[in-house]
Amino acid sequence: MKKSLFLIVFLIALGIFIFQPMSYSGRDGETLFLNKCGNCHSESGEAPIFGPVKYASSQWERFFKRKKHNRKKDISGEVTDEELAIIKEYLIDHAADSDRPIAAGLR
Amino acid sequence: MSRFGVAFFIMVIWLAQADGLYGQDNLPEEAASEQVRMRIEALESEIRDIKKRIREGKAPSLETAEDVAFIAEDVEEISERLDVVEKRSILDRIQFSGEFRNILEYYDIDNLPVNGEERDGAIDELWSSRLRLNLYSQITQDIIFQGRLSYLKYWGDANYSHEPRDWEYNAAPDSEGDLHVERAYIDYFVPGTPMALTFGRLPVSGGPPYGFKNNTTRKATWPQLFVEGEFDGIIGSLGLESWTGLEDGVFRLGYCKATQNYLQYQNVKMNDLRVYFITLESEIPGIKDSILWMGAYKGMNVTPLDLIPDTTYPEDSGHYENYTMHLQVDDILGSGLGWFGAFGYQRSHPRNEGTEVLPGVEIGYLGDSLHNDLGKRRTAYSIYTGLKYVLPLEILKNPQVGFEYNYGSQYWVPASISKEDLTHKLGVLGHAYELYYLQPVHEKHMFLRIGSIYEDYEYYSPYWIYGSREDAQTGLNILKSYFLVDVRF
Known part of the structure; x- marks a missing residue:
């Protein structure tokens, strides 16, 4: 019984390991944020x-609605509208007022 | 002199006076006119100069300059107001957030063992409310306080009867409800290192997969199957991400005190229940929003049954070890399907003595003298798995459906008792199934959930860790249906 339980858990975990990486694409908001925004917003940038x-979700909404980034720099040549939408979704989902995980020693 | 002559003389004098009157101002007026003319010429010159500078792009227009003056005035006013807001923000050291939940439950109970008989029963329309106040304070960049005050109340004046095995009796209501500290701890992140120290009443309720059924994220350190309750202790955490590249990788060592004998000075002999643990967790490599969790803990000096006055009991009842694993993926292949699976293995090492409840009758840890199994070592296991699917129905705000299953073997000792279940689904020695539908009302702030839990007990042990389970077979089963509304603010 114990062996079969371990086997089931192992097989499911293995399946996830094998198939999940295939789902990676440019739609990953965090990756886009790090790659695109991180070009300039970095220690050496x-x-x-x-x-x-940096902001609460409603502040991010306003930031994008008013295209505030353009006041400092026009990034339309570097970030497409689709990419910008994904980055916006990522920033709002992880904003200061977002629902964050809690555990000991986790910031 | 003729009258004509007199008149002429008077007229001459009058005219002379009149001339004198007006003639005295003529010179200053001309001078003033000259001054005005010169001023106009100077202004014209200035305007020509300004226009020239404007043409050369060296100066703002007069209108813009006026606007700038207004803006400067506004900025000054706003700055004064911001000072007030900033000061208030600095003084507001604790941020509060809240959760409020209303639950309606129905229970249908078959074959409940009562005084040697099995009875059927039901609980119709059981209402309760739960309030949580979450506290958060970033004291400095590296010191964070978090806390939670919790209140659970069954409507009316009903007295809630705590079962001895209910580790969360602190969270369950007294007759008029009970507001208490569910967690209160400090996280100290050692500057310049990946280390953190956590101490106080630890975050031990709402661990994975709590987020699945509650439309949120994990809210505690341990997965729910293994520990769910209120524990005080110290945890040392070492972040592994920067060393190993493991996303959210954390290694933890910890120490908890589950009971303390503060009556030692009165010569009360009872050893403290200490729990030591080690855990390792990270995202599953290559899988976003996932959890790979492994842990082991050892409980030393299990507290003996001491509910009966004037009885003799051992200083402790033995010790136990737990080995645990939890896997979770929130969104497999972007399909909206989430899965989790948890497995726990337990070894109990009871002492071969127990509390003497009657002359010659001892009840101990997983054994008693009547069944002659005091001190018998036991092994047990438990599993908990489930699926959640987010329906692609944006018009209905993407409702979710989920299914969960858990099993506890005969000698499984649960340290996990779900707060929301009066009958403690995760403490069942047997099978438990749950099916639910979750309807978001507002993406972040409100949802409804309706569901049913069927608990099919193989063994029933109302005294938690105490007493023999050799004859604990039962036909007990409980069907619970519920409807809840959850609001966060």
Whole structure:
């Protein structure tokens, strides 16, 4: 019984390991954020580092609605509208007022 | 002199006076006119100069300059107001958030063992409310406080009868409800290192897969199957992400005190129940929003049954070890399907002595003298698995359906007792099935859930860890149906 339980758990875990990486694509908001925004917003970049918790979700909404980034730099040549929408969704999902996981020693 | 002459003389004098009157101002007026003319010329010159500078792009227009003045004035006013807001923000050191839940439950109970008989019963329309106040304070960049005050109340004046095996009796209501501290701890992140120290009443309720059924994320350290309750202790965490590349990788060592004998000075002989544990968790490599969790813990000096006055009991009842594993993927292949699976294996090492409840009758840890199994070592296991599917119905705000199953073997000692289940689904020694439908009302702030839990007991042990389970077979089964509304703010 114990062996079969371990086997079931192992097989399910193995299946997830094998198939899940295939789902990776450019739709990953965090990856896009790090790759696109991180070009300038980095320690060696021209702009300060920031994360999604810089603003609450409604502030991010306003930021994108008013196209505030364009006041400092027009990034339309570097980030497509589709990519911008994905980054926006990521930032809002992880904003300062988002529902964050809690565990000991977890920021 | 003729009258004409007199008149002429008077007229001459008058005219002379009149001339004198007006003639005295003529010179200053001309000078003023000259001044005005010069001023106009100077202004014209200035305007020409300004226009020239404007053409050269060296100066703002007059209108813009006026606007700038207004803006400067506004900025000054806003700045004054912001100072007030900023000061208030600095002084508001604790952030509060809340959760409120209303639950309606129905129970249908078959074959409940009562005084040697098996009885059927039902509980119709059991209402309760739960309030949680979450506290958060970022004291400094590296010191964070988190807490939760919790209140659970069954409607009316009903007295809730705690079962001895109910580890969460603190969370369950007294006759008028009970507001208490469910968690209160400090996280200290050692600056410049991946280490953290956590101490206090630890986050031990709402671990994975709590988020599945509650439209949220994990809210505690341990998976729900293994530990769910209120524990005080110390945890040292070592972040592994920067060393190993494992996303959210954390290694933890910890120490908890489940009971303390503070009556030692009165010569009360009872050893403290200490729990030592080690855990390792991270995202499953290559899988976003997933959890791979492994842990082991050892409980030393299990507290003996001491509910009966004037009885003799051992200083402790033995010890136990748990080995645990939890896997979880929130969204497999972006399909909206989530899965979790948890497995726990337990070894109990009871002492061969128990509390003498009657002359010659001892009840101990997983054994008693009547069944002659005091001190007999036991092994047990438990599993908990489930699926959740987010329906692709945006018009209905993507409702969710889920199914869960858990099993506890004969000698499984649960340290996990779900707060929301009066009958403790995760403490069942047998099978439990749950099917639910979750309807978001507001994406972040409100949802409804309707579901049923069927608990099919193989063994029933109302005294939790105490007493023999050799004759604990039962036909007990409980069908629970519920409807709840959850609001977060």
